[in-house]
Amino acid sequence: MKNKIVTVEEAMSHIHDGDTVMIGGFMACGTPEILVDGIVKKEIRELHVIANDSGIPGRGIGKLISAKAIKSITASHIGLNPETGAQMVNGELEVELVPQGSLAEKIRAGGAGLGGVLTPTGVGTDVENGKQKITLAGVEYLIEMPLKADVALIRGSIVDKAGNVYYNATTKNFNPCMATAAKTVIVAAEKIVEVGELDPNQVMTPAIFVDYIVGGEV
């Protein structure tokens, strides 16, 4: 079996300046903090981040905002991090806002090989700007295109050495979906167990999606 367990430093060798990076979590709950810290420490720059939100100051993606590691972010909400708004206003950071449900489905489409998603969400709002619309059975939909990434950074509560992942409580959020939609998937594990110790019924992300596992997430 391939050894997927690496150090934070080894994991960072797979992230490069200018990469598109998906980061799991919802207001920092379920965000892999040790991988975020790794990006800050290595001073990786010009990232395009795809995430639910921009974290809160000092936590989650908030640390990448403070470190000015992000060139642009696609998210559903930036309101709990005033620094994001400030960087957007002064032109340091590009922000694309996407409805949360559309963001989830765009990522799912990226991972599931779909050409896009038809959604009624955003019809008649600024969200439809620049997007194709289609009317089916009398209902208007926006065509939302798939999202993919170079790297996905995921947080697992229990991960076996093969890469099967269990997410506890509300740490799931965008993590399982993002694990399907990136070329390289790195999981920060709160607990690493031997293969066979994780009940197959509890596996939420199959090991085939996971490339690297980093222990020590808290």
Place this chain on the structure above:
Amino acid sequence: MATEKELIARRVAQELQDGDVVNLGIGLPTLVSNYLPKDVHITLQSENGILGMGGLCESGTEDKDCVNSGNQHVNVLPGACYFDSCTAFGIIRGGHVDATILGALQVDETGTLASHIVPGKMVPGMGGAMDLVVGAKKVIIATTHTVKGAPKLLKKVTLPPTAVNKVNLIVTELAVIEVTAEGFLLKEIAGNTTVEEVQRLTEAELIVDADLKTIEL
């Protein structure tokens, strides 16, 4: 003396039916679950991945892995479940939420809601609001009637819309207003006001229900 927000939350609570699946927006709407009638039990959905959400955790009992969509530590009730964001929004967009209760910056007489952006001033992002307003079976707006004396219930929203023609009911400290094909239907007014006063504080024209009632809390 109850605050305006408590009055609104108490009246909104009367709209919920036993067995409803309900998503409460951040702020005023979260107060609603404090005022449910005794025989009404609802299932709270949180869009970050909970059905069967309980209340806020008391200090010292927090589970670091369990928060609501406002990033507050919550507990869950027996029978609760967790899921990922795709499932959370499948539930919302797919019409499996009976009611959503949200705040508003503006609502107009066509049921169009503006709640997520003030260009140049407040750009937090729409979060889950656009999906909720499109997908929930019933959209209830819980808001103060005016902001700094200016009406929030308008002929046409001037801020960018969050969703078009989706609001069903508006509950304020002064009135309960149903959004109909003809416009705002004034169903109830508070005991301490008059139809004329409510109209004065509402930009759009009110159709007064033949069976106009006083808000009972």
